[in-house]
Amino acid sequence: MRPNLYGVPEEYDVIVIGGGPAGATTGGLLAKQGHKVLVLDRERFPRYHVGESLIPAFMRPMEELGITERMDQRGFERKYGGTLVWGNEQVPWNFSFVEGTRYPHAFHTRRADMDSLILDRARELGCFILEDCTVKEPIEEDGRVTGVRYTMRGADKPYEAKAKLVIDASGQSRLLSRRYADVTWHEELRNVAVWTYFDNCERLAGDEYTNILIEGLDDGWFWAIPLDKGTISVGYVTRSSLAGQSDEKLPDLFMSEVEKSTKLKRMLGPANQAAGWRSARDWSYTSTQFHGNGWVCVGDSAAFVDPLFSTGVALATLAGSVLSKIVHQILEHPHIEAEALNRYAGAYHNFFDEIRLFVERFYDRTKYKEFYYSLAQEMVDPEKERTPSADFVQLISGLSGKHPMLNLHLEDLIGDEAAAEFTASA
CATH class of the missing domain: 3.50.50.60 (FAD/NAD(P)-binding domain)
Incomplete structure (x- = not known):
């Protein structure tokens, strides 16, 4: 020793x-x-x-x-709530932390x-x-x-x-x-996520400017997190059974699902990818x-x-x-x-x-x-x-x-x- x-x-x-x-x-x-x-x-x-x-x-x-x-x-970005494209017919709706908590905001960091x-x-x-x-x-x-x-x-x-x-x-x-x-392991949440980062993104408008975006699609959902004025973290989550076993195909899945989105697709219109790909599987336990x-x-x-x-x-x-x-x-x-x-x-x-x-x-x-x-x-x-x-x-x-x-x-x-x-x- x-x-x-x-x-x-x-x-x-x-x-x-x-x-x-x-x-x-x-x-x-x-x-x-x-x-x-x-x-x-x-x-x-x-x-x-x-x-x-x-x-x-x-x-x-x-x-x-x-x-x-x-x-x-x-200089961490304040987060006052969220914007969801979720539920029947994927109708957009919002929530605000002002309602229901004594903390009016959290942060994106x-x-x-x-x-x-x-x-x-x-x-x-x-x-x-x-x-x-x-x-x-x-x-x-x-x-x-x-x-x-x-x-x-x-x-x-x-x-x-x-x-x-x-x-x-x-x-x-x-x-x-x-x-x-x-x-x-929680079988209902055996999912896979793939994510990356984009610069020069369009932000959500008005009171939604600092919101996290959660956009649901038929087979999964996206997150879009504003890290500063033009950079966002974007990830796609779906069932492991739908994603296949090869992580090499996940970037292609990500981009094909972006094309099916609404709000996220608009945010990424003027953007450029600024980082590589990362992924995680089966993590709810x-x-x-x-x-x-x-x-x-x-x-x-x-x-x-x-x-x-x-x-x-x-x-x-x-x-x-x-x-x-x-x-x-x-x-x-x-x-x-x-x-x-x-x-x-x-x-x-x-x-x-x-x-x-x-x-x-x-x-x-x-x-x-x-x-x-x-x-x-x-x-x-x-x-x-x-x-x-x-x-x-x-x-x-x-x-x-x-x-x-x-x-x-x-x-x-x-x-x-x-x-x-x-x-x-x-």
Whole structure:
């Protein structure tokens, strides 16, 4: 074993595997609460990632991190709602975040910049951040995960780090959940996506200027995300069974489907392609376990759902915020670990399933928008306290206010005095 890295301790309260939005949010908020945190990532930031369009639920953990103003300072495009060509006869309709949430906007971003912003904030808050660092395996003692073994780019021997708890935020690599759990694939969402980027695009008109465009066709749908005044991210999503097995044919499929579109085709009229092609397959899944002895998942290592409503980053960071509060109490009161993580896992799983089930039913494009509004109300507001359209906006914003995921309590586990502290921090 080599000597430890210069200035980097060997023991921590928490080790976070992955410096993406889920890991950086969780680690940053734990460091903000005074804990000693190590965040490890195999990449050097900024690094490319798809998922550029965000939803209002993302704003809540960013407020806790204290970086919402920095997003405007960075020039990220504000997102006030969406334009859909969807449903029976593919009639265009819009939604606005002003209706149904306390956040009137989210953002479209280049994820390389956004993810770097969150990771840099975690560093500011006191996290030890190691990039170009690959976690090879967990360290186990008496059946409990007590740390990780990792290598650094250019080094020929591993290092070790120990912690009271290890958080798997490794995304779809699922470094710990792959080792300790299976995964359930959601058959209704076995899709393939192919995407690229265009410059010199025409934008949607008027109040729709900053909207994400979601345009449904007979066999799939397009996203069009404005990244700045003339550049958009465009992707096509369809069933894997319809796309075939060869990724080499996906660009041809993309371009042939563009010709069938309406709003998107007009946006791309004066445009030129500005990047190569990327694709992903069969990505909607849930881990069969969200935690174990000494470890817990957050973000895509726990679950991921089809990108129809851009929920990935928001759900990951929102879960990171909740988990940071849970882990803080576990570190203060170690005896509550198993039950506290059970409550987190149950609430997280249910929150994810609510979004997944809505997406699955939304894929029925034979309905009118009123059906989708009523479906949202049925799921999040059965007492009908708000309008169906407001319930729709709240659901696709990731902010179902009464959901246990947003209102976890540990009072019965940690006692009155500590419970008061937990409630105040939440």
